[in-house]
Amino acid sequence: MKRMIITEVTGIVSKPMFRKDHFRLKLADKYLRKLYLPKKDIDNFNTGDRLRIEISEFGKQVIRITPATERIVSIISRKKEELPSASKRPYLQALFNGEPARASVLQVIKSLFIPTKDRIVSMLIIDINILVFVLMLLGGVSIHAPQGIDIVNWGGNYGPLTIGEGQYWRMFTCNFVHIGIVHLLMNLIGFVLVAYFLESVLGWKLFLFTYIFTGLLSSVASLWWHSDVVSAGASGAIFGMYGMLLMLLLTANKRTRTAFSGLTKTTLLFVGYNLLMGIAGSTDNAAHIGGLLSGFLLGGILLMTGILKKLVASKTALQNSPVM
Template sequence: MYPEPPAPTCFRHSNRPTGLACTRCGRPACAECLRPAAVGQHCVDCLRQDQRSAPQVRTVAGAPAPRSAAPLVTYALIAINVVIYAITAAQANSLVGDQRRSVLFIDWVLFPPAVASGEWWRVLGSGFLHFGLLHLVINMFALYIVGRDVELVLGPLRYIAVYLVSLLGGSAAVMVLAQNAATAGASGAVYGLFGAITVILIRLRRNPNAMLITIGINVFISLSLPGISLWGHLGGLAAGTLATVGILFLPGWLRVESPATVRLLGWGAVATIAIAALWIVVVSAITLTV
């Protein structure tokens, strides 16, 4: 009589005898180290190898598909705007629109002659200021409604890039066409996101009419009500739209297929719009000093 051979043990837990094995690699494994598969069961090592070798799922913009549906960048932008508004409201001792008494508001508001004198931070900083609580609530509501969808399609990095480029575009338009106005608010960036979501809908072959009507109504309001920066809105709309077109359509127009080149072209388009907006700001500042 020959002694029975010892029972195989789990390849990860040598103290656990097992009669099970991975149907892919054949190694013995305990129940804790196996996962159900279409045929049999696979060990955790084989599953990890499959995950590493599988191509990454990407959106139409070339961004990695988000693991979470939470629009974290949108939440962060809203939080930054709210915090800055709280600081200006505390400094001005007012919630209803008297932010001009705030030191931070005075230092950051977009006033083209001040930019021309060297205060370049106003070009971006003004996009995080608001004239009152109602102004803040309207812009943040629009940012939440539109921004979360744009973020999920473009991905966090492209989304924040389009947001900032839209803000720059709005400031550039103000520098050229509203040189005596004091302008503030996230509206230029939000209008850029209006343009971005419209381009996304067209790229996905969805009906963009609802967004086109929304943009038309908002432009009409900008024309009709005093004190609203029409040029800041239109500049942001143009910059955000063009940047998103560059991300979603330019590679197809150039018939580029390499994923790396597609991403490079998209970033190049965003950078081109940003450089153009900065160039307009610089030229306008120079003309104001002459």
């Protein structure tokens, strides 16, 4: 899926701060207000130019920029005139009879919790984690500071039981159990930042396999490092997602690395911050490192075998991806 924007160049900044090898186009469009492009292309644009810009469905990547000819503008204008009057109003107002605040809340809830075609697994994982936490609360577990025995009873990873009693299923279930509301919310935020994008690239089957595989290996790493400590949470599997994403970004061609530079910085910042928190002793760094490395290595194996290339060849999000 692609989106098309017709807009006008309102200004050109030849030397933007912090990006000396690029120039900045100022645009009249309220959604796409500016673009950073390689400096070698600066002579192709002038203030007042009308542009036809194709972007990916969620605005993650500019696919193509071409001049907006009179014919293209007239076709788009004619289509707008053919729309019924209700659809000319802002979408949220047309849908909810002028109650945009209510619409915004409902849209946010829907986008976070209701599975869609492109994000079915990531949505379900969010829902399962929340459902398990709600059931824990209904069972009398503290919302802020659960007891260790509560976490164990709900499937936490604990060496004497996981290994000593042969309860190996705990290495899987612990990925859906959280130690308090703050733990859950932080993991959900980290998950959303990577999952929606990565599932659209990998497809739901490989995405689900990556989540389960890295989650299991993070549990193994946690047991190996401190077998007598109760551990739980989705962070090991989430780090696996970031490991896979890092492999894709770091092995990308130059054009793709430039397009996704912001995502790369966000990923490195998230990983670095959480590893530092682990060094401070507040999180399970063994699980984090185990998940990160397993995701990174899995991504490398899939790239080398060509499996990933076949899976993402038709995906819009990475038409210029590292495996293309």
